[in-house]
Amino acid sequence: MYNNFLDLEEKSSNLFPVHVWPVPYQGTVSFGDGTKNGPEAILKASYQIEPFDLELEADISKLCSFITLPFQRINVAGPGYLYQEMTEFLNEYDPSKDFFLTLGGEHSISFPLIDFYARQYPDLTIIQIDAHADLRKDFEGSPYSHACVMARALDLGIKMVQLGIRSFCRDEAELIEKSKQQILPFYAWDLPSPTQTAEKIKDFVGDGPVYVTFDADGLDPSIMPGTGTPEPGGLSYSWVKDLWKNLWPGPRLIGMDFCELAPIPSNVVSESVAVKSILKILTTYFSSLRKQVK
Numbered sequence: 001m002y003n004n005f006l007d008l009e010e011k012s013s014n015l016f017p018v019h020v021w022p023v024p025y026q027g028t029v030s031f032g033d034g035t036k037n038g039p040e041a042i043l044k045a046s047y048q049i050e051p052f053d054l055e056l057e058a059d060i061s062k063l064c065s066f067i068t069l070p071f072q073r074i075n076v077a078g079p080g081y082l083y084q085e086m087t088e089f090l091n092e093y094d095p096s097k098d099f100f101l102t103l104g105g106e107h108s109i110s111f112p113l114i115d116f117y118a119r120q121y122p123d124l125t126i127i128q129i130d131a132h133a134d135l136r137k138d139f140e141g142s143p144y145s146h147a148c149v150m151a152r153a154l155d156l157g158i159k160m161v162q163l164g165i166r167s168f169c170r171d172e173a174e175l176i177e178k179s180k181q182q183i184l185p186f187y188a189w190d191l192p193s194p195t196q197t198a199e200k201i202k203d204f205v206g207d208g209p210v211y212v213t214f215d216a217d218g219l220d221p222s223i224m225p226g227t228g229t230p231e232p233g234g235l236s237y238s239w240v241k242d243l244w245k246n247l248w249p250g251p252r253l254i255g256m257d258f259c260e261l262a263p264i265p266s267n268v269v270s271e272s273v274a275v276k277s278i279l280k281i282l283t284t285y286f287s288s289l290r291k292q293v294k
């Protein structure tokens, strides 16, 4: 059983604790199947990944300790249960201290976390990597569907940066257009350089913290084929990695999730890219804190 992210020994040292929370929820997926297998595939792939990163001159195992929590089993009768059950669990934690790396599951797993952190930080900004805007008012009869996650965050008055979006309906496009105070979009077909993008994000974020929600389908399907709704013309691994390098040192990161991975049996590319994408965020951010201290 692969139940320990990166297969590192958990030590109660002075390293920054990261709660790795697998939430294999699959209730409202529209098309592809298999996001319920995402967390296990990520944990398993993480056993093969090197924690040392020469490009960043950092080793994640020297920066963080990973506390991998038991799999969260959710009533699949509807995404309303998901919100309730995840919120009950999160109520035992402190949003000002507890850093969650949540592994989905479909994108609806993000809203309870966004809500958890937003109650502590009204000036929170979400950085969303995604092919889709996820700004639908409701979808398939539920306001908590994966297609509505960012609409619910918008309702709470939270700001968001959307990176790599390229598939949405006309209503969502109009909502983005008229929500300039709250939404900073970066369309996949019109991306500035990582440096310019990071500068624009920093201006938009201001002094508040950020939460990263990483939907696998934000990446190009050539490197991330294992997702339910693949969309061509997506982000490259290098562009995203360079964005983080330019964003930090920068805003405080308070938590993140990686969702919508639907692993393909006999092809481990997707989950390996998922683990590397997660590690680039954590290593870039936590090593930037160390550099600030020096």
Ligand SMILES: [Mn+2]
Pocket (backbone or CB within 6 Å): 107, 130, 131, 132, 134, 146, 215
């Ligand atoms: Mn999404």
